[in-house]
Amino acid sequence: MSAAGRRVLVGLLAAGAGFAALAAVGLPAFYESFLYLIFSWIALATSWSFLSGYAGYFSFGHGAFFGTGMYTTAALTTMFGLPFLATMPLAGLLAAALAAGIGAVVFRVKRLRGELFGLLTLAVGFVLATIVLNTRIDGGPGVYLSAVPLPRLLASPTGTLYLLGLALAIATVGAAYAISHSRLGLGLYAIHDDEDVAELKGVPTLSYKLIAFALSAGVAGVAGSIHAMYVSYVTVGETFSITVPLYVVLMSVLGGARHWLGPAVGATIIASSLYVFTGGQQAVLGRALVALVLIVVILVLPEGIVPTILTRWRAWRPRPAEVFAAPAPAPVVAAPAAALACQDVWRSFGGIQALRGVSLGVAPGEIVALVGPNGSGKTTLINVISGYYAADRGRVTLGTETLTERPAHEIARLGVGRTHQIPRPFAHFTALDNVALAATFGPGRCPPRQARAEGQEWLSFTGLGRRAAALPHELNLHERKFLELARALAARPRLILLDEVLSGLNPAEIASAVRLIRQIRERGVAILFVEHLMRAVLELSDRVVVLNEGEVIAAGPPHEAMRAERVIEVYLGKAHVA
Amino acid sequence: MPSLTLLGQAVVSGLLAGGIYGLLALGLSLSWGLLRLVNLAHFALALLGAYLTYQVGTAFGMPPWLAALAIVPAFFLLGMAFHAVFTYFRVTELTSLLVTFGVTVILESLIQWFWTADYRRYETAYATASTRVGPLFVPTLEMLACLTAAGLAVATWAWLRFTYVGKALRASAEDPAIAAAFGVNHRAQAFLLSGVSAAYAGIAGAFIALISTLAPSQIWAWIGVVFAVVIIGGLANPIGALLAGLLIGVSESLTMAVVTPAWAPLVSFSVLIVILIARPGRV
Numbered sequence: 066m067s068a069a070g071r072r073v074l075v076g077l078l079a080a081g082a083g084f085a086a087l088a089a090v091g092l093p094a095f096y097e098s099f100l101y102l103i104f105s106w107i108a109l110a111t112s113w114s115f116l117s118g119y120a121g122y123f124s125f126g127h128g129a130f131f132g133t134g135m136y137t138t139a140a141l142t143t144m145f146g147l148p149f150l151a152t153m154p155l156a157g158l159l160a161a162a163l164a165a166g167i168g169a170v171v172f173r174v175k176r177l178r179g180e181l182f183g184l185l186t187l188a189v190g191f192v193l194a195t196i197v198l199n200t201r202i203d204g205g206p207g208v209y210l211s212a213v214p215l216p217r218l219l220a221s222p223t224g225t226l227y228l229l230g231l232a233l234a235i236a237t238v239g240a241a242y243a244i245s246h247s248r249l250g251l252g253l254y255a256i257h258d259d260e261d262v263a264e265l266k267g268v269p270t271l272s273y274k275l276i277a278f279a280l281s282a283g284v285a286g287v288a289g290s291i292h293a294m295y296v297s298y299v300t301v302g303e304t305f306s307i308t309v310p311l312y313v314v315l316m317s318v319l320g321g322a323r324h325w326l327g328p329a330v331g332a333t334i335i336a337s338s339l340y341v342f343t344g345g346q347q348a349v350l351g352r353a354l355v356a357l358v359l360i361v362v363i364l365v366l367p368e369g370i371v372p373t374i375l376t377r378w379r380a381w382r383p384r385p386a387e388v389f390a391a392p393a394p395a396p397v398v399a400a401p402a403a404a405l406a407c408q409d410v411w412r413s414f415g416g417i418q419a420l421r422g423v424s425l426g427v428a429p430g431e432i433v434a435l436v437g438p439n440g441s442g443k444t445t446l447i448n449v450i451s452g453y454y455a456a457d458r459g460r461v462t463l464g465t466e467t468l469t470e471r472p473a474h475e476i477a478r479l480g481v482g483r484t485h486q487i488p489r490p491f492a493h494f495t496a497l498d499n500v501a502l503a504a505t506f507g508p509g510r511c512p513p514r515q516a517r518a519e520g521q522e523w524l525s526f527t528g529l530g531r532r533a534a535a536l537p538h539e540l541n542l543h544e545r546k547f548l549e550l551a552r553a554l555a556a557r558p559r560l561i562l563l564d565e566v567l568s569g570l571n572p573a574e575i576a577s578a579v580r581l582i583r584q585i586r587e588r589g590v591a592i593l594f595v596e597h598l599m600r601a602v603l604e605l606s607d608r609v610v611v612l613n614e615g616e617v618i619a620a621g622p623p624h625e626a627m628r629a630e631r632v633i634e635v636y637l638g639k640a641h642v643a
Numbered sequence: 644m645p646s647l648t649l650l651g652q653a654v655v656s657g658l659l660a661g662g663i664y665g666l667l668a669l670g671l672s673l674s675w676g677l678l679r680l681v682n683l684a685h686f687a688l689a690l691l692g693a694y695l696t697y698q699v700g701t702a703f704g705m706p707p708w709l710a711a712l713a714i715v716p717a718f719f720l721l722g723m724a725f726h727a728v729f730t731y732f733r734v735t736e737l738t739s740l741l742v743t744f745g746v747t748v749i750l751e752s753l754i755q756w757f758w759t760a761d762y763r764r765y766e767t768a769y770a771t772a773s774t775r776v777g778p779l780f781v782p783t784l785e786m787l788a789c790l791t792a793a794g795l796a797v798a799t800w801a802w803l804r805f806t807y808v809g810k811a812l813r814a815s816a817e818d819p820a821i822a823a824a825f826g827v828n829h830r831a832q833a834f835l836l837s838g839v840s841a842a843y844a845g846i847a848g849a850f851i852a853l854i855s856t857l858a859p860s861q862i863w864a865w866i867g868v869v870f871a872v873v874i875i876g877g878l879a880n881p882i883g884a885l886l887a888g889l890l891i892g893v894s895e896s897l898t899m900a901v902v903t904p905a906w907a908p909l910v911s912f913s914v915l916i917v918i919l920i921a922r923p924g925r926v
Contacts, residue, residue, distance in 0.1 A: 123740070174919055181874070183740055184681075188867045188912050199905045307863055311748060314741065353752035360745040364732040 104230035110316035110328035112284030116277040118322030121257035126186030128309035130160040130282035134289025139208040160286025161279040194305035207300035241325040258491035267477035267506030321369025402429030403464030410459035421615040437612035452476040482558030488545035490537035497533040507556025563594035653900035661892020662789025665885035670843035676879025684743040687750035692848020711849040722841025788850040796885040871911040
């Protein structure tokens with residue numbers, strides 16, 4: 066555990082012990098209730114951010130999971146006489162299972178957009194409310210829990226609930242810290258910035274989203290279970306009202322949904338201020354006021370309070386930059402070499418046949434150039450090899466592994482690296498973090514610290530050593546292209562797919578890129594590159610494959626392939642065929 | 644098994660209720676599909692329109708069509724005002740959902756503040772009028788609402804399909820930069836479309852006031868169903884929105900007749916989820 070992590074752990078435990086001692090000494094019941102509500106909101110808002118804050122999929126279904134927890138406890142204690150404490154984990158598990166089920170359906174929707182996810186999760190609450198209202202779980206009149214015994218952790222029932230709420234809040238905030246500093250958190254942040262690229266860099270996006278969603282719902286379920294005992298009379302109208310989804314979004318966004326502590330800060334502020342408005346018409350006004358705050362915060366402070374303060378603080382007190390050892394010439398590629406083979410690959414988009422039975426191979430340490438007119442299927446082939454598109458027919462293998470039929474993140478882990486024609490760095494990651502992410506999720510599966518050290522080496526290798534702390538929007542095109550390259554290399558690929566890395570660069574930059582590509586080859590990496598720049602193609606490649614309308618029309622040593630009759634005809638027209 | 648007459652009556656009332664869904668979905672589908680703004684506040688606007696019609700009708704004794712005549716242009720301006728705020732703060736697709744969520748809660752609170760949470764019913768002499776077609780009864784007002792929905796859907800479709808403004812709007816939704824390069828003034832047209840969308844909410848509101856019992860919480864009951872309709876119908880597809888509205892209306896109404904009324908709210912989501920599972924690439 067890092068030093069910062071230890072400090073956070075000690076801080077959280079101290080806060081927990083302090084609040085627990087407060088209750089043991091004896092706190093007026095009013096304050097116990099007041100603080101219990103704040104703890105409950107902290108747990109809810111913090112757990113909401115696991116998926117919605119870190120990965121950016123805003124869920125309006127948190128109330129549904131909270132409600133699942135409430136009714137699980139209500140039903141199991143009253144109908145089956147289970148003790149309350151036994152229903153608590155069950156409530157969490159049921160809510161988590163529900164979220165995983167919903168996720169398994171909605172995350173399958175291709176190009177699921179954030180707002181569609183939001184609406185579908187909003188619908189979950191209405192569906193659950195209808196089911197609960199029409200079955201024996203509630204049936205209409207509501208469920209009384211006043212007869213359900215509460216374990217006596219403290220003398221008073223409010224004291225007991227206070228302790229349970231406190232424990233859940235501390236555990237949830239601790240989990241938020243752990244997640245946001247783990248591989249899971251890193252993957253979720255990458256999904257937020259660019260989900261397709263995250264998948265191509267080896268992040269198992271589907272399972273990460275499902276895990277985050279289930280964890281998030283599980284905490285909400287446990288919070289609901291405790292809350293059922295707190296209110297002791299559970300009704301559909303109150304449980305599935307719009308209050309919970311509205312407030313958790315507001316609290317998290319206000320505090321800063323991408324920061325582990327943000328939602329807790331937001332929850333404390335809003336829950337305390339809500340106490341001012343209680344009952345009757347005043348509550349109506351209070352709700353309107355909270356909604357107004359939501360609007361203003363989203364419009365003027367989109368990052369939230371905690372990140373804004375941290376940014377100001379860092380700007381005011383600049384910290385010394387991280388010092389790294391002098392850059393090594395270039396890290397060694399550990400993975401055993403492997404050859405790429407495409408056999409009879411087909412792919413169509415609607416009526417357009419982009420690839421018609423393409424077969425080609427790239428040996429370890431070989432540079433193969435893929436050329437052809439625009440629209441000939443070059444980028445499509447790269448997308449099929451890297452798993453971004455599935456092939457309709459045919460097989461792609463790397464060494465002994467079959468790549469077709471595998472999800473993109475598995476292909477990345479088998480050692481396929483790629484660059485994008487238009488650089489697609491993660492917008493909220495620094496240059497170093499961009500590269501380190503690829504090292505973390507690539508075949509090397511580096512632990513975070515090593516990933517950063519290696520990332521720094523790859524940045525130096527591509528000449529970006531001094532730009533490590535820059536955000537992508539601060540880099541120029543040439544730097545972003547080299548960042549793409551560094552990111553592809555950091556994964557320690559066995560095969561690297563370069564999509565027009567040279568286009569848009571000036572002659573000096575091209576010369577240095579050509580040098581880099583030669584150095585990569587010397588390490589036994591198989592290189593397939595798409596390029597329009599003929600000079601570089603002739604200079605770099607061992608072999609050239611020419612595509613036209615999705616078919617290979619020539620292949621062989623550069624000068625031979627480019628002189629083939631069909632190639633000249635395609636490029637220059639029939640009249641020029643000698 | 645219920646009798647054929649009962650089933651026929653269920654289909655008729657389903658079609659009529661579906662017309663209202665289609666009418667509500669129309670404005671939403673336009674702003675989501677063409678402006679990339681998810682306007683949750685659309686429902687709150689419709690309900691506000693309904694309460695205003697109710698107020699004008701009961702307190703001042705004015706006929707509802709006169710109220711609509713005032714509400715529609717006022718809502719058109721209100722829609723443009725909202726859009727001015729959205730463009731000033733560069734609201735994106737996702738933040739539009741959050742901001743309009745806030746607007747919805749504020750409008751709901753305002754409605755509750757002025758008209759309380761009690762149910763309100765706008766009684767008119769013609770509220771119960773109906774036409775008899777064979778063994779079936781067709782309530783006149785709901786028929787009128789459904790025909791208006793159909794008329795607006797077809798008119799909107801023709802507007803998008805055949806006029807310059809409609810084509811420009813569709814081009815901007817596909818690729819704003821390229822459309823602008825061809826001289827499309829997206830800003831002005833976006834204001835127009837926002838106004839039209841809000842005006843549709845006003846029209847829907849006037850009919851809702853005449854047809855149904857009003858309560859502030861009604862907003863949340865619509866959201867799920869109507870969004871399902873919008874997604875099933877296809878974004879920015881007026882005819883699709885109408886047909887999807889009718890489909891959901893009839894399915895709900897048949898569920899009420901054959902199973903039990905209490906389960907009707909589940910119908911739209913079941914249809915939506917079936918579609919999402921069967922054709923995940925569709926949306």
